[in-house]
Amino acid sequence: MAKMEVKTSLLDNMIGVGDMVLLEPLNEETFINNLKNRFDHNEIYTYIGSVVISVNPYRSLPIYSPEKVEDYRNRNFYELSPHIFALSDEAYRSLRDQDKDQCILITGESGAGKTEASKLVMSYVAAVCGKGAEVNQVKEQLLQSNPVLEAFGNAKTVRNDNSSRFGKYMDIEFDFKGDPLGGVISNYLLEKSRVVKQPRGERNFHVFYQLLSGASEELLHKLKLERDFSRYNYLSLDSAKVNGVDDAANFRTVRNAMQIVGFMDHEAESVLEVVAAVLKLGNIEFKPESRVNGLDESKIKDKNELKEICELTGIDQSVLERAFSFRTVEAKQEKVSTTLNVAQAYYARDALAKNLYSRLFSWLVNRINESIKAQTKVRKKVMGVLDIYGFEIFEDNSFEQFIINYCNEKLQQIFIELTLKEEQEEYIREDIEWTHIDYFNNAIICDLIENNTNGILAMLDEECLRPGTVTDETFLEKLNQICATHQHFESRMSKCARFLNDTSLPHSCFRIQHYAGKVLYQVEGFVDKNNDLLYRDLSQAMWKAGHALIKSLFPEGNPAKINLKRPPTAGSQFKASVATLMKNLQTKNPNYIRCIKPNDKKAAHIFNESLVCHQIRYLGLLENVRVRRAGYAFRQAYEPCLERYKMLCKQTWPHWKGPARSGVEVLFNELEIPVEEYSFGRSKIFIRNPRTLFKLEDLRKQRLEDLATLIQKIYRGWKCRTHFLLMKKSQIVIAAWCRRYAQQKRYQQTKASALLIQSYIRGWKARKILRELKHQKRCKEAVTTIAAYWHGTQARRELKRLKEEARRKHAVAVIWAYWLGLKVRREYRKFFRANAGKKIYEFTLQRIVQKYFLEMKNKMPSLSPIDKNWPPRPYLFLDSTHKELKRIFHLWRCKKYRDQFTDQKKLIYEEKLEASELFKDKKALYPSSVGQPFQGAYLEINKNPKYKKLKDAIEEKIIIAEVVNKINRANGKSTSRIFLLTNNNLLLADQKSGQIKSEVPLVDVTKVSMSSQNDGFFAVHLKEGSEAASKGDFLFSSDHLIEMATKLYRTTLSQTKQKLNIEISDEFLVQFRQDKVCVKFIQGNQKNGSVPTCKRKNNRLLEVAVP
């Protein structure tokens, strides 16, 4: 759900009044009651305009969580209930967005919560300002400077367990974006007397206890310290341990903080050495020793401590010892040394301890400043936080209270100045007529104190510097003389007779009427404290120290820089620093936090009215309210004002369309608020009297109640109506369901009854019908039986009759047929004998032949010429026809088969046919040649360049070109020869060279002989006496014997018209030159391989073994 923007206001849920300006009637009692009322409800913050009053709750409240920070972030000051965060946010935003330097002035008495408030402000600003590694480091350093300063500057007092014993002003510097850059801390008037002496129930500065409790044995040993507090005179023992404070843990926190802030290890150690030295100084004790000249002299009781101090600080023991025994006064080139008596020696010791410590403190502040100072030179925006002691009115008020109260007078003055100035500026800005504001201006009191000629401080200085005996009494006398007539100065002894009989005013006192009340000051100690004297011998001894830090703390001890002029007094120093502070504050926009302490017991839930009343008085809070209310008590921008009160007028409720200002005008007119009660500014409405505001608030409350009632009424109405409608709807649904159920039930009952009745009726009916049907059936059956019997009788009778009739008819037909046959036979007897036999015979024959052909047609075998099937002959007399028909059919299908052949193929088949005629069943080689196609030219002479010459020599067509083996007649071995057959010649050529060896014209070839076996040998016989025959016949062997013989046969036939004689015999003669040799073919041994071998047996026999 989207978060709804809720406009809130300070005025919402107010406990008492959140802003004292609105308090009616305004007096001390109502003021306190309001504070108490709020305090009791945990509302510890209350405003006076923009001033925040903070009442110390003395317990942790859940109001500083990060969520709270977010709540107050970027919200208007009066939007939420009063809170220190609201003031912090206002100041920070004004600094960031409007470029106005800010200062936050936190005042209040000891234990009222100033330091806590200043830390809350710082932590809030740290939480809302920029983020990033560098920025975070700056924030961390700024925040961590607090524990360091608190350890050295805070102590437990009767009023506060962590009382700041110095005034602190810290400038936090920001860049233009509002990111922190660094800071500068100023310290005021450390209460150094605490170092040497603490009032009953109080402690020295925390650091002493922290060091002794928290340091390691090793460190303690190094610092020559012992853990036992009681060993040290400067540490009061009655409250060395503070409840709820862990000094040891705090020591670690401080060391850690020092590290974060940027202290080097050796620096931190030096600091602790100085602390140790101070502590040990307190243990130096003196004893009186009478000297010869009758003067008292002091002697150090136990030099051990002194020795250790000197070891720790690197001071020559004798130098320090001397400084505790003598005092050298230098005046106008004269040096006078006087001995110190015991009291003076103690005074010197304490003065040294105080100085050492307070200077160390100032050094610490400077050292922290060095670390946290902004690193850039760009223009910075500044937020100053002043945590300074508030007005102090004790029973015994001394110099310190005087100084502090002076400071508060000054602060009050700038408060008045700045508040009025701001008020005035706002009036001008808003175009409101300026009405004179009557208020008390405390400038006159400031003047009483700080006036350079006759101010109290000036007179104190004068007294301190005056030669001769100077005592506090002489100072008081002087005051009595000079300030007697001043309105705010009161003294018994003054020349002014007013106080002569005032017993509340002791003789050694004077009283000042501060703006916040009268304060009685004891004059005792004023001169001393103002002088703040440290004997020069001591400062010189310190300067001589080997300890660098101590040496640097006492620059005036350097003999080279001897200054005979007295150092400025404490009073004048403070006055100067206050003046600087005031100047600084005046350039900034002030924000005030007034802290109030509700009780003296440091306890929660206790609100001591008289104590609070006292604080209210001296903080001048009523005065505050009066100044604030002098003009207009309340102001608010038009928009939120209209938003808040628009429900009070019909025209503006619920929405006002025009500008907010006219809306407010309409509203105020309608409400008849007297015109003198308010003024219209440019952007704000100013209300003079809180009464008017409260009237508005009351009306609003009333109206809100009415509106709430209205809303409630409508809501309730709506709710009831919706509820009613829902009920109604539900009722209808329920009723519908009920009715449905009831009807269903009834229906089911009726249905069941109906079914029952129905079934009874149906049963009854059925039984009735069944009875009827049974009766009918029985009747039918009887009829049928009777009919059947009757029909049977009838049928049998008819059958009998029909049978009788048929027998008679058949007899008639037979007799008739016999008779007709007899008649026809008688008639045709004469024709039958001559022709019938022949005709019947012809007809029958014709029928049989016809049937034979028709059957043959269906039983024809396939068209393949090799198909041997032929249907069997049906009749013997058709035997020759059947054979003829088979022959014709075979011839016909052969012709058909032949007709498919091309000429070339025909030639091949012719050749194959020829071969078959020549060799089939004659030579065993023949069957293997059937499957081989006859190629003729196995040797492609044309394509082989080797045989080019051979080719050129032959002009005719080559029929055979093949390599054959020519059998040597002498030994039966063979040589390869190219066998060429052309149309007219037979040629033999060398296989390698292609050279023609012999050429035989075909006419000279007489016969070809070969065996009947499965071999390729053949002999070509030549005509006797021919030229070719001179060398004798040829004997060859070839793989293609059948083809070659066939082709030779066919070529010879076509050329010579003579049939070549082919002799197939296993023994034939071959003419070898003059001899005839017999070539004999025998069945060879299988071992000799599958190739036939030829061997010459003798002169007359060549044996060929065929495997």
Ligand SMILES: Nc1ncnc2c1ncn2[C@@H]1O[C@H](COP(=O)(O)OP(=O)(O)OP(=O)(O)O)[C@@H](O)[C@H]1O
């Ligand atoms: N807002 C607060 N919430 C809870 N406790 C608080 C608050 N303010 C102050 N205290 C308590 O009151 C004690 C005293 O507060 P703080 O030290 O701020 O007083 P102070 O005004 O600085 O006194 P002094 O003038 O002695 O330094 C704190 O230690 C703390 O216990």
Ligand SMILES: [Mg+2]
């Ligand atoms: Mg403090």
